[in-house]
Amino acid sequence: MNLLASLAKKSFSWNRSVPSTFLWNPSPIPAAESDASQNSAVMACVFWAMRNAGRATFYVEQNGEQTPHPLTDLLQKPQSKLNPDDRVNLSGREFIGALTYSRLLDGNAYAHKIRNADGLLIALEWIPHTAIQPVPSPHRANQLDSYRLATPAGQIQVPREDILHDRDGLDPAHPALGISRLKSVARHIQTDNQVAAYSQTILSNPIPSLIVSAKSESTRVTQEDAEFIAGKVREATSRDRAGGIIVPTFPAEITPVGFKPDDLAISHLNKLPEERISAVLGIPAVVAGLGAGLDRATYSNIKEAREAATEEFLIPLWQDLADTFTDQLLSEFGNSDGLKVSFSQDRR
Known part of the structure; x- marks a missing residue:
């Protein structure tokens, strides 16, 4: 099962009713995550990131050298130790892609630590960011107390130690959470959506x-x-x-x-949002196949753009994930002194 199919399947397994208002609203027009998830420029970048994020292999190293460790096996096969009936067929590559999806859209990515009867970590299951709500600590602004998880049976309280929480930076308004990069381009996302809606209206009603x-x-x-x-x-x-x-x-x-579409230069109206969206996500427009980059694309600069996307987006992403796995997963397997999670890039 590919990653997109896995995400679709998961959407029926979790209650996605938890409100998601990650976008800053600088105007009376409501800004919500649906504005971004329904925007083709945003999702072109997100899908590119999901496809390529799984090109890294995560492993445990000691003194700069890879060492055998159960966490390495867990990250490569997150649910291999579960009973077949309990698995959601999420491979290691798909797991990393799913975390990347949530990280880009919300700034926060989550996974449930599944334990056996003895309390030992045996599996990881990605949780949609729309199905989980962090509960802040009443004592410290930069610390979480627990998580509220929306399930088909209703909301349940999950202890902090049972959730893997990866953050993209820090949200100054909520220091315990990451921050979505898309906040800064909320207006541009809405502008691009309005251009698409207007184009559809013009085509449906050619004489406005x-x-x-x-x-x-x-x-x-x-x-x-x-x-x-x-x-x-x-x-x-x-x-x-x-x-x-x-x-x-x-x-x-x-x-x-009325106005002709050419009079409004709709194609030019799309270019600025595409450029800004790709810029804040750190993915060159030409790599994601956006028109803002393709009009100046040549074979040589496409190759350079792919290298830049790897250096500026993928490698920092992999390093952040490796740090999260080191901080939140290694200690589950006993003494972790001198150990850390690292990664190698798959060149295939």
Whole structure:
């Protein structure tokens, strides 16, 4: 099962009703995560990141050399020790991709530490960031007390030590949480979505505004006639009948009073949001296949952009994840002195 199928399957297993308002709202227009997850420029970058994040192999090392350790096996096969009926078929690559998905959209990624009857860690299960709510400590602003997990049976309280919590930076307003990079481009995301919605409207209704008037003063058009004519014009020119023919039964003059899409330079309106979105995510537009980068793309600079994406996005991501695994997972297997999680890049 590929990662996208796994995410789709998981969406039916968790209650995703926990509100997610990660986007800063600088205007009366509501800004929510759905604005980002339904934006093609954002998701082009996110899907690229998910595909490529799994190109790293995580392992435990001691004194700079890889050493056999159960955590290495766990990260490569997060659920191999579970009964087959309890698994969600999440491979190590898919697990890293899922963490990357949540990290980019929310700034926080979560996994449930699954334990056996003796309390020993035996598996990891990704939790959608929309299905979990961190509970802050009443004593320290930069510490969490527990997590509220939304399940089909209702919300349950999960102890902090049973959740793997990876953060992207720190949110100054909530120091115990990471911060979504998309906050700073909330307006650009909404602008891009509005451009897409406007384009759809123009294509569905190719004549955005008309004046239909009698050509001679001797022709009288009543209010009832006007409403009938307007309905017929819409019916003959909208949606599946776009480009249809209008044949008035009286001497008529039809005057367009709307704007053509070319007059609004819609393609140029898309470019700025694409550039800003790719910039804050740290993924060059050309690598994600966005038009803002493709119009200047050549073979040589595409190769350079891929190398830059690896250096500026993937390697820092892998290092952050390795640090999170070191801090929150190594101690589950006893004495971790002198040990740390590291990674090697898969060149395939």
